Amino acid sequence: xxxxxxxxxxxxxxHRPARLAAPVTTPTPLDSSLSELEKVNILIVDDLPxxxxxFRSILDELGQxxxxxxxxxxxxxxxxxxxxxxxxxxxxxxxIDGLETASLIRQxxxxxxxxxxFITAYVDDVQARRGYALGAVDYIPSPxxxxxxxxxxxxxxxxxxxxxxxxxxxxxxxxxxxxxxxxTAAEEAIARADFLAEASEQLSRSLHLDETxxxxxxxxxxxxxxxxxxxLASPDGGVRRLEMFPAPAADDPEAFSQELxxxxxxxxxxxxxxxWRQGDRSAVVCPLMAGDEVRGALALLGGADRFDPKQxxxxxxxxxxxxxxxxxxxxxxxxxxxxxxxxxxxxxxxHELRNPLAPIRNAVHIMRGDEVTQPTMNWARxxxxxxxxxxxxxxxxxxxxSRIVQGKVAVKPEPxxxxxxxxxxxxxxxxxxxSLDQVLHVELPAExxxxxxxxxxLSQVLSNLINNASKFSGPHTTITLxxxxxxxxxxxxxxxxxxxxxPAFLPHIFDLFAQADQSLDRSxxxxxxxxxxxxxxxxxxxxxxxxxxxxxxxxxxMSIYLPAHIESAEPTQPASQADPQAATPAASSRRILxxxxxxxxxxxxxxxxxxxGYEVRTASEGMSALKIAAEFRPDAVLLDIGLPGMNxxxxxxxMRNLDETRDALLIALxxxxxxxxxxxxxxxxxxxxxxxxxxxxLLLAMLADPEGTxxxxxxxxxxxx
Numbered sequence: 001x002x003x004x005x006x007x008x009x010x011x012x013x014x015h016r017p018a019r020l021a022a023p024v025t026t027p028t029p030l031d032s033s034l035s036e037l038e039k040v041n042i043l044i045v046d047d048l049p050x051x052x053x054x055f056r057s058i059l060d061e062l063g064q065x066x067x068x069x070x071x072x073x074x075x076x077x078x079x080x081x082x083x084x085x086x087x088x089x090x091x092x093x094x095x096i097d098g099l100e101t102a103s104l105i106r107q108x109x110x111x112x113x114x115x116x117x118f119i120t121a122y123v124d125d126v127q128a129r130r131g132y133a134l135g136a137v138d139y140i141p142s143p144x145x146x147x148x149x150x151x152x153x154x155x156x157x158x159x160x161x162x163x164x165x166x167x168x169x170x171x172x173x174x175x176x177x178x179x180x181x182x183x184t185a186a187e188e189a190i191a192r193a194d195f196l197a198e199a200s201e202q203l204s205r206s207l208h209l210d211e212t213x214x215x216x217x218x219x220x221x222x223x224x225x226x227x228x229x230x231x232l233a234s235p236d237g238g239v240r241r242l243e244m245f246p247a248p249a250a251d252d253p254e255a256f257s258q259e260l261x262x263x264x265x266x267x268x269x270x271x272x273x274x275x276w277r278q279g280d281r282s283a284v285v286c287p288l289m290a291g292d293e294v295r296g297a298l299a300l301l302g303g304a305d306r307f308d309p310k311q312x313x314x315x316x317x318x319x320x321x322x323x324x325x326x327x328x329x330x331x332x333x334x335x336x337x338x339x340x341x342x343x344x345x346x347x348x349x350x351h352e353l354r355n356p357l358a359p360i361r362n363a364v365h366i367m368r369g370d371e372v373t374q375p376t377m378n379w380a381r382x383x384x385x386x387x388x389x390x391x392x393x394x395x396x397x398x399x400x401x402s403r404i405v406q407g408k409v410a411v412k413p414e415p416x417x418x419x420x421x422x423x424x425x426x427x428x429x430x431x432x433x434x435s436l437d438q439v440l441h442v443e444l445p446a447e448x449x450x451x452x453x454x455x456x457x458l459s460q461v462l463s464n465l466i467n468n469a470s471k472f473s474g475p476h477t478t479i480t481l482x483x484x485x486x487x488x489x490x491x492x493x494x495x496x497x498x499x500x501x502x503p504a505f506l507p508h509i510f511d512l513f514a515q516a517d518q519s520l521d522r523s524x525x526x527x528x529x530x531x532x533x534x535x536x537x538x539x540x541x542x543x544x545x546x547x548x549x550x551x552x553x554x555x556x557x558m559s560i561y562l563p564a565h566i567e568s569a570e571p572t573q574p575a576s577q578a579d580p581q582a583a584t585p586a587a588s589s590r591r592i593l594x595x596x597x598x599x600x601x602x603x604x605x606x607x608x609x610x611x612x613g614y615e616v617r618t619a620s621e622g623m624s625a626l627k628i629a630a631e632f633r634p635d636a637v638l639l640d641i642g643l644p645g646m647n648x649x650x651x652x653x654x655m656r657n658l659d660e661t662r663d664a665l666l667i668a669l670x671x672x673x674x675x676x677x678x679x680x681x682x683x684x685x686x687x688x689x690x691x692x693x694x695x696x697x698l699l700l701a702m703l704a705d706p707e708g709t710x711x712x713x714x715x716x717x718x719x720x721x
Contacts, residue, residue, distance in 0.1 A: 039063065039064050039065045040064050040065065040084075040085040040157055040160050040161065041064070041065045041067055041082050041083060041084045041085060042059060042062075042064050042065065042066055042067065042084065042085060042086055042088070042153060042157070043067045043069060043075065043078055043079070043082075043084045043086075043087045043088065044056075044066065044067070044068050044069070044088045045069045045071075045072065045074075045075040045087065045088065045089045045090060045093075045098070045101065046068075046069075046070070046088075046090040046093070046119070047070055047071060047090065047093045047094060048090075049070075051090070052068045054144075055088065055144075055149070056068075058144070058146045058149050058150055059149070059150060059153055061150060062150065062153060062154055062157060064085070064157060067082065067084070071093065071094075071095055071096065072093060072095065072096030072097070072098070072100065072101035072104070073095070073096060075087070075089070075101055075105070076101070076104055076105065079105055079108065079110070079111045079114070080108065080110070083110070083114075084111075084114055085115070085156050085157045085159075085160030085161075086114070086115045086116075086117060086153055086156035086157070086160070087105070087114055087115065087116045087117070088117050088119055088140075088149075088153070089101060089102060089116055089117065089118055089119065090118075090119050090120070091118050091119070091120040091127070091131075092120065092121075098118060098120075099127070099130060099131060099134060102116050102118075102131070102134045102135065102136065103134050106134060106135050112135075115137045115156050115159075116134075116135055116136050116137060117136070117137060117138045117139070117140055117152065117153075117156075118131050118136050118138070118139045118140070119139075119140050119141075119142050119144065120139065120141070120142060121141065121142045122141075138152060140152070188310070192314055192317075195223055195314075196314075196317055196318070196321070198219075199219045199318055199321055200321055202215045202218075202219055203215055203216065203219070203321055203322065203324075203325035204325070206329070207328060207329050207332035207333075208329060208332075208333075209326065209329040209330065209333060212325050212326055212328075212329045213230055213243050213326070214243075214245075215325070216228070216230055216298065216318075216322045216325065216326075217229075217230055217243060217244070217245035218245060219318065220245075220298070220300055220318065221245055221246065224300050224311070224314065224315055224318060225283075225284075225300030225301050225302045225306065226301055226302050226303075226306075227244065227245065227246060227248075227300070227301040228244070228245050228298065228299070228300055228301075229242055229243070229244045229260075229264075229298075229299040229300075229301070230242070230243045230244075230288075230296060230297070230298050230299075230322075231243075231264050231268070231296050231297050231299070232295065232296040233268050233294050233295055233296050233297075239261070239264050239265055239268055239296070239297060257278070259276065259278065260276055260283055260285075260299065260301075263275075263276045263283070263285050263299075264285050264297045264299055266285075267285040267286065267287045267297045268287060268294050268296065268297050269294075271287045271289060271292075271294050272287065273285065273286045273287070273312070273315075273316065275307065277304065279304075280303060280304045281301060281302070281303065281304065282301070282302060282303065282304050282305075282306055282307055283299055283300060283301045283302070283307075284299070284300050284307045284311075284312060284315055285297050285298070285299045286298050286299075286300075286315050286316060286319040287319070288319060288322055288323040288326060289320075289323050290323060290326075290327040290330075295323065295326055295327065295330070296326070298315075298318075298319050298322060300315060341511075349394075353391065353394065356387035356388070356390045356391050357387075359383050359384075359387050360383070360384050360387050360388070362383075363380035363381075363383040363384050364380075364384070366380050367380045367381075388693065392693050397529050397530065397533065398529065400533055401529045401532060401533060401536075409457075409536075409537075409540065411453065411454035411457050411537075411540050411541060412454050413452045413453050413454060413541070414452070414453070414454070414455065415450055415451075415452060416450065416451045416452070416453050416455055416458065417448065417449070417450060417567075418444065418448075418449035418450070418451060418483060418490060418492075418564070419444055419448070419449075421451070421453075421455065421458055421459060421462065422442060422444060422462065422481065422483070422492075424455070424459045425458075425459045425461075425462030425463045425466060426440060426442060426462075426466070426481070428459065428463045429462075429463050429466040429467055429470070432467055432470050432471075433466070433470050433479065436470060436473075436474075436475045436476075437475050437476050438470055438473060438475065438476065438477055438478070438479055439476075439477070439478045439479070440466065440478075440479050440480075440481065441478055441479065441480045441481070442480075442481045442482075443480065443481070443482040443483070444482075444483050445483060445484060445485055447485060447566045447567075448566065448567040449483070449485050449490050449564050449565075449566060449567070450564060450565055450566070450567040451490065451541075451562055451563070451564045452541075452563065453541050453562065454541070457537050457540070457541075458537070458541065458562075460533070460537065461533075461534050461537050461538060461560065462481070462492065462494075464530045464531070464533060464534050465494040465534060465558050465560075466479065466481065466494060467530070468494075468530055468531065468558070469494050469495070469496035469498065469556070469558070470496075472496065472498040472499045472556070473496045473497055473498030473499075473555075474497075474498065477496065477497045477498065478497060479494065479495070479496050479497075480493070480494070480495040480496075481493070481494050482495070485564060485566065488563060488564070488565065489543075489561050489562060489563055489564055490561070490562055490564040491559055491560070491561050492559065492560050492562070493557055493558070493559045494557070494558045494559075495555065495556070495557045495558075496555050496556055496557075497555045498555055498556065499552065499553065499556075500549045500550065500551055500552045500553050500554040500555055500556055501547065501549035501551075501552075501556055502551060502552055503549070503550075503551060506547055506548075506549065509531060509547045510531050510532055510534070510535040510545065510547070511532065531547075531558075534558075534560070538560050538561075538562070541562055541563075542562070542563055543560055543561050543562040543563065544560070544561050545558065545559065545560045545561075546558075546559045546560075546561075547559075590613075590614050590615070590635050590636065590703065591614070591615045591616075591617075591632060591633065591634045591635050591636075592609050592614045592615065592616045592617075592634060592635070592636050592637075592638065592703070593616075593617050593618075593619065593625065593628060593629055593632060593634035593636070593637045593638070594606055594609070594616060594617070594618045594619075594637075594638045595618070595619045595620075595621075595622075595625040595637065595638065595639045595640055595643065595648070595651065596618070596620070596638075596640040596643075596669070597620050597621060597640060597642070597643050597644055598640075599620065601640075601692075602618045602620070603618070605638065606618055608696065609703075612700060614703070617632050617634070621643055621644055621645055621646070622643050622645055622646030622647070622648075622650065622651040623645070623646065625637075625639070625651055626651065626654055626655065626658070629655060629658065629660055629661045629664075630658060630660050630661075633660045633661070634661065634664055635664060635665065636664060636665035636666075636667065636703055637652075637655065637661065637664055637665070637666050637667070638667050638669055638699075639651060639652060639666060639667065639668060639669065639686075640669050640670065641668055641669070641670035641672065641677070641681075642670065642671070642672075648668060648670070648684075649680055649681070649683075649684040650684075652666050652668070652681075652684040652685045652686055653684050653685055655685070656684075656685040665687050665688075665702070665703070665706050666685060666686045666687050666688075667686065667687060667688045667689075667690060667699070667702060668681045668686045668688065668689045668690065669690055669692055669694060670689070670690075670691065670692060671691065671692050672691070677689070687706060688702055688706075
């Protein structure tokens with residue numbers, strides 16, 4: 001380590017480090033816990049073994065771990081693996097000297113602050129400045145003075161222990177802070193969970209919208225804000241109704257702030273949470289969602305710093321639960337309304353079905369009289385026929401609605417002339433219009449307008465609109481049917497001068513069973529399904545329907561829009577159909593078997609056919625029908641589908657396998673008119689499928705000329721229903 005003993009001859013730079021280290025040569029004693037700390041490491045780096053012996057003998061008194069390194073490389077290995085309170089480093093060493101070793105030690109983050117004390121026999125100013133620049137805290141001349149070395153090393157040991165103790169205390173404080181924060185967070189989470197559980201419980205107490213809104217507002221104050229405001233979405237995308245808690249005074253500017261109202265409108269329109277600040281007040285507005293649809297907005301007001309991220313998260317949670325509660329209330333109200341409409345409809349249905357039964361019964365009673373004249377008999381028959389037709393139309397409408405709602409109605413589009421379509425609809429509606437001395441005025445464009453549609457269904461649509469206008473208009477009034485063509489579609493309008501529609505009821509006018517007047521003593525009949533049929537049938541054709549009325553007593557305008565185009569050529573007129581009544585049966589050569597488990601139906605049908613000259617037998621179930629058929633050899637079989645035991649499909653299948661009935665005309669008579677029943681009839685071997693009550697004229701035509709009737713109807717089941 002340089003020159004032999006020269007302690008008294010050192011001057012200049014060798015003494016400057018002593019002044020730097022002087023303030024810490026007498027450390028403050030630590031508390032008793034420091035003395036109990038584990039031993040610290042002291043690294044001695046010197047290439048001479050005897051120096052290690054000397055230093056160990058001097059420092060053993062400190063009772064610490066002495067680690068010896070014989071070179072700079074070995075020292076670097078030690079400092080990477082262990083932590084040292086101080087490093088005693090010889091300046092003059094072969095290979096890597098002390099200054100270079102110090103430079104390498106300082107490059108590691110772990111040892112960048114470890115005290116380094118250089119031990120050397122001589123140092124000049126340049127070397128001293130370089131050493132201090134490398135982070136040396138002191139220079140000790142060699143040979144060392146044991147008391148000086150021991151004292152200085154003791155200082156660094158105590159400083160190391162003090163630093164370690166401070167680190168441990170800092171870690172303990174951090175652990176305590178984390179523990180406190182975790183406890184606080186847990187307490188806040190428990191409080192939030194309790195609050196949300198209580199909120200959910202309160203929101204589930206009622207399924208009425210007004211009570212649910214009151215519960216939402218009371219839940220929010222004061223936990224979420226000083227005041228809560230709930231707004232319901234309006235059709236134009238803004239807020240149409242506001243409920244506040246606590247209730248504001250009339251002169252409260254905050255409650256009626258236009259700026260806050262504008263923020264709420266934005267939240268409703270875009271479905272995003274919005275914040276608002278004005279002076280020392282702030283607010284948050286959270287949309288109330290039902291799926292992707294915005295039902296309203298919840299606004300909470302408070303101080304300027306009230307709504308931090310945690311509070312906003314809680315607001316979102318409450319808003320989500322409030323949305324669910326409001327949607328449940330809305331659905332409950334919808335179910336209640338649907339149930340009410342169902343009950344009203346059932347009452348109307350009973351009323352509408354009983355109405356025609358009364359004249360039928362009266363007519364039957366008259367016909368039973370002993371002195372009934374032929375004109376009276378004819379009149380009674382006409383009454384029964386008209387009322388039976390009315391009941392059949394009611395049932396047909398109900399079946400149409402059922403099939404349309406279930407998606408079982410398919411339209412068969414073909415090119416249709418608008419003029420021809422209107423002509424058929426007007427022809428069907430004229431009897432009703434004429435009975436009230438009403439005038440039906442038709443205005444059509446001069447161009448030939450052509451639509452792609454189902455002639456039967458579109459005629460039904462227009463007839464329904466005309467009949468509806470007639471029903472709600474008084475005698476001697478005018479009904480106008482007008483059409484205009486524009487931009488690839490035709491608009492067909494039916495205007496009347498009748499009762500009009502309350503604007504509040506207009507949005508529901510096309511709902512199933514919806515009627516403005518639900519009282520049983522209302523002057524007009526009907527089940528409230530005609531306009532529902534209109535809407536669905538128009539939509540099946542890719543169109544739309546719109547209702548307009550300025551209010552009660554102002555009349556109504558119904559408009560349908562359908563895709564169309566202008567045809568320059570004259571439309572092809574459909575081939576005229578033969579009159580079913582023109583067909584005459586070869587009565588004496590036709591044998592008919594009627595199979596129906598309803599005795600009254602079988603007997604009346606037998607009587608009707610016998611009056612037409614047919615020979616008729618009846619059966620009430622499948623096995624007896626097969627037995628009678630084998631003996632009677634009928635030319636035609638009228639077979640009910642819903643027979644007890646063996647159903648009509650199976651009976652027909654067996655008849656097709658009997659020699660006696662293999663070529664007979666099989667006609668299904670059933671109350672089932674859907675496509676599946678028609679297909680099963682065809683598969684079972686039926687020639688025709690007729691829905692009860694059967695059209696008598698069409699039935700007679702089938703019996704008289706099956707092939708001709710098949711050609712007219714186009715298929716075995718198309719028009720036979």
